[in-house]
Amino acid sequence: MPLSSTIYVLAIPFFMFLFLGLVGVKMPRKITGVLGVLGMAVTTVWAYAIAFTYFFGDGPQKVNDVYQQLVTTDWTWLSFYADKLVVKLGVLLDPISAMMLVVICTVSFMVHLYSLGYMSDHDGNPEKGFQRYYADLALFTFSMLGLVVSTNIFQMFIFFEMVGVSSYLLIGFYYGLQPANHASKKAFIVTRLADLFFLIGIMILSFYTKTFDFKEMMGANGGTICNAFTSAQGLTFMGCSVTGWALTFIFIGGAGKSAMYPLHIWLPDAMEGPTPVSALIHAATMVVAGVFLVARMFPLYVLEQGAMDIICVVGAFTAFYAAAVACTQSDIKRALAFSTISQIAFMMTSLAVSSAQGKLIGGHEAGLGYMASMFHLFTHAMFKALLFLCAGAIIHAVHSNENSKMHGLHKYMPITSIAFLIGCLAIAGIPPFAGFFSKDEILVACYEKGIGWGLWMSMVAGMTAFYMFRIYYLIFFWKKHEVHGEHAPKDQPWTMTLPLIILAAISVVAGFVPFGDLVTWNGKPLETHMNWSVAGASVGIALIGIGLATVMYRKENPLPDKLATMFKGLWTASYKRFYMDELYQFITHKIIFQGISKPIAWFDRIIIDGFFNLLGNVTNSASFGIRKMQSGSVQGYVSYYIIGAVLLAAITGAVILCI
Amino acid sequence: MFGCGLYGFITRKNMIAMLISLELMLNSVDINFVVFNRYLFPAQYEGMFFSLFAIAIAAAETAVAIAIIINVYRLAKNVDINQITKMKF
Numbered sequence: 001m002p003l004s005s006t007i008y009v010l011a012i013p014f015f016m017f018l019f020l021g022l023v024g025v026k027m028p029r030k031i032t033g034v035l036g037v038l039g040m041a042v043t044t045v046w047a048y049a050i051a052f053t054y055f056f057g058d059g060p061q062k063v064n065d066v067y068q069q070l071v072t073t074d075w076t077w078l079s080f081y082a083d084k085l086v087v088k089l090g091v092l093l094d095p096i097s098a099m100m101l102v103v104i105c106t107v108s109f110m111v112h113l114y115s116l117g118y119m120s121d122h123d124g125n126p127e128k129g130f131q132r133y134y135a136d137l138a139l140f141t142f143s144m145l146g147l148v149v150s151t152n153i154f155q156m157f158i159f160f161e162m163v164g165v166s167s168y169l170l171i172g173f174y175y176g177l178q179p180a181n182h183a184s185k186k187a188f189i190v191t192r193l194a195d196l197f198f199l200i201g202i203m204i205l206s207f208y209t210k211t212f213d214f215k216e217m218m219g220a221n222g223g224t225i226c227n228a229f230t231s232a233q234g235l236t237f238m239g240c241s242v243t244g245w246a247l248t249f250i251f252i253g254g255a256g257k258s259a260m261y262p263l264h265i266w267l268p269d270a271m272e273g274p275t276p277v278s279a280l281i282h283a284a285t286m287v288v289a290g291v292f293l294v295a296r297m298f299p300l301y302v303l304e305q306g307a308m309d310i311i312c313v314v315g316a317f318t319a320f321y322a323a324a325v326a327c328t329q330s331d332i333k334r335a336l337a338f339s340t341i342s343q344i345a346f347m348m349t350s351l352a353v354s355s356a357q358g359k360l361i362g363g364h365e366a367g368l369g370y371m372a373s374m375f376h377l378f379t380h381a382m383f384k385a386l387l388f389l390c391a392g393a394i395i396h397a398v399h400s401n402e403n404s405k406m407h408g409l410h411k412y413m414p415i416t417s418i419a420f421l422i423g424c425l426a427i428a429g430i431p432p433f434a435g436f437f438s439k440d441e442i443l444v445a446c447y448e449k450g451i452g453w454g455l456w457m458s459m460v461a462g463m464t465a466f467y468m469f470r471i472y473y474l475i476f477f478w479k480k481h482e483v484h485g486e487h488a489p490k491d492q493p494w495t496m497t498l499p500l501i502i503l504a505a506i507s508v509v510a511g512f513v514p515f516g517d518l519v520t521w522n523g524k525p526l527e528t529h530m531n532w533s534v535a536g537a538s539v540g541i542a543l544i545g546i547g548l549a550t551v552m553y554r555k556e557n558p559l560p561d562k563l564a565t566m567f568k569g570l571w572t573a574s575y576k577r578f579y580m581d582e583l584y585q586f587i588t589h590k591i592i593f594q595g596i597s598k599p600i601a602w603f604d605r606i607i608i609d610g611f612f613n614l615l616g617n618v619t620n621s622a623s624f625g626i627r628k629m630q631s632g633s634v635q636g637y638v639s640y641y642i643i644g645a646v647l648l649a650a651i652t653g654a655v656i657l658c659i
Numbered sequence: 660m661f662g663c664g665l666y667g668f669i670t671r672k673n674m675i676a677m678l679i680s681l682e683l684m685l686n687s688v689d690i691n692f693v694v695f696n697r698y699l700f701p702a703q704y705e706g707m708f709f710s711l712f713a714i715a716i717a718a719a720e721t722a723v724a725i726a727i728i729i730n731v732y733r734l735a736k737n738v739d740i741n742q743i744t745k746m747k748f
Contacts, residue, residue: 635668
């Protein structure tokens, strides 16, 4: 497969979106679903072929064992001012974008297939809006693929926005339900607000570097940073360099999409969308857009230690915060959402602790954190999609998100249970499952940055194991399941079970992918060693977490309740997500709406509208007063005219005489 | 002569009479043009030409006015300026 055909990987989903959106509504629902799945299957195969050619084929992409950045399509979209301000659209292939093509297509294809079953009732009849659902899924896949292959930062921004739009459409899929409407609005507004900062960052950065293009900005593989950037680093604004500001603003844009604290508030609410959508958008692909953004601009970030420190602190705090909240949530999707936030924060931290200078500690080369972050992105996408799809199967079976309605499902849904267990083991970091390898690399990178960072992240890793197994036990064990309704829950039809099995298989083996040889920040292979002290410690911590969860939640017992009453304040705070939503509510409603918007509205209504109303009213009443003068008698008019003319002549004469 | 025309225009109720008064005014202005031209700038002819133009325009205008008056008469059987109130608000 020639690499120049990468553009078709984008073209197919876009065509499917148009086709299903415009023509699909006239077709039977089932056929549109099958068409959507087929389209996505072709895209996936194509993307696999591209990635395989890129990584293992001969060609211009690999020179002396160094992976190159290839621009396979380049098209000038807008040319404002000769060669000075040109916006291009194109396809850039490098290790991370090739890897992302695989991740996005795999998860998206699984979700497409799974949705055939999930979006139908128990008799297999697709529900209302089925065509719209598949069209939106295709649009989302297209925008995410466009994002990862962006050749320049402006194209990335465009697709960032498109990802936001498609997530809005999908979260608000059940537009008849009020919570779904609120959630979709919230997601859109929060990420849009963050994107405003992204745009400001783009403007500052491109103003100084005079280019949008990644390759021009950073050179091939980040080897040669453009001179304009290095000279702009000397300029300072409020104590920091202007490039530091620009990169921090760009990070805020990424933080909005990647749900970093304090912009994470949209993600848990986004669980109002259909569960496969949560799997696709809020676990595997959209939320990694921010991580991808930072990774894409990594060669610039390493030059700005200040920006990196901010990312590091935000990431580490978010990881802990989200893990702490996930420990008490009773809604399984919400718990998974917070787990996602925590894991994404792992990736961010890992990127931020990475350094480009050859600092060799513990036998590891520079750029380990970058590699680890991308590795974790890859494995996390697989097992988090698996966990969400399992959750979807459970919700489809018991018609509730609350774990109190579940309990003891292991007997009824054995396949789902085992798949969920594999996902839990993978995320907890138990060898040989995927998460172990990637998380281990992240922890090693953190320990290299400093022992404090390492210990902190290890603790969060332990919490991850605890809360994941808490969810697992509460769903599948705890006590005997009480059957509600006429039929007992059972494993779902093959369209839903097959993706679970495939993703579970990937979650088992994905850790053995030699990521260090394939995906690194400069394209050169990276020596990785198993750091046994760190690996052993992290497995130990994970086992402690799992053990604790087993003691507390394996069988029904009063211990969790007792602990909850003992630490009542802490438990409630965690359950209420440490009141972040309430804080936002307070800030937006009490301060911004009451304090700023209301006076502005008053000014607009009373002063501005009032002034124009006054003008209108005065004119109206004045005309009403003098309307009698238009009598219709021609001779009267003439008399007035003559009197006026004579008076005017007299006045003019008098004035001339006086002068 | 202009004063006569003006007086007639204001006092007459019959539209035809008003039109004649109007012509009287126009003619007086024409005469004025010619006379002032002849006495003040005997070497130039602008005033004369202007009069010729004014006469031509006046002829056309009279034709239009007569046509309007005839139509009004057909509609209202009346050419009294104070009686034509059909379009008054």
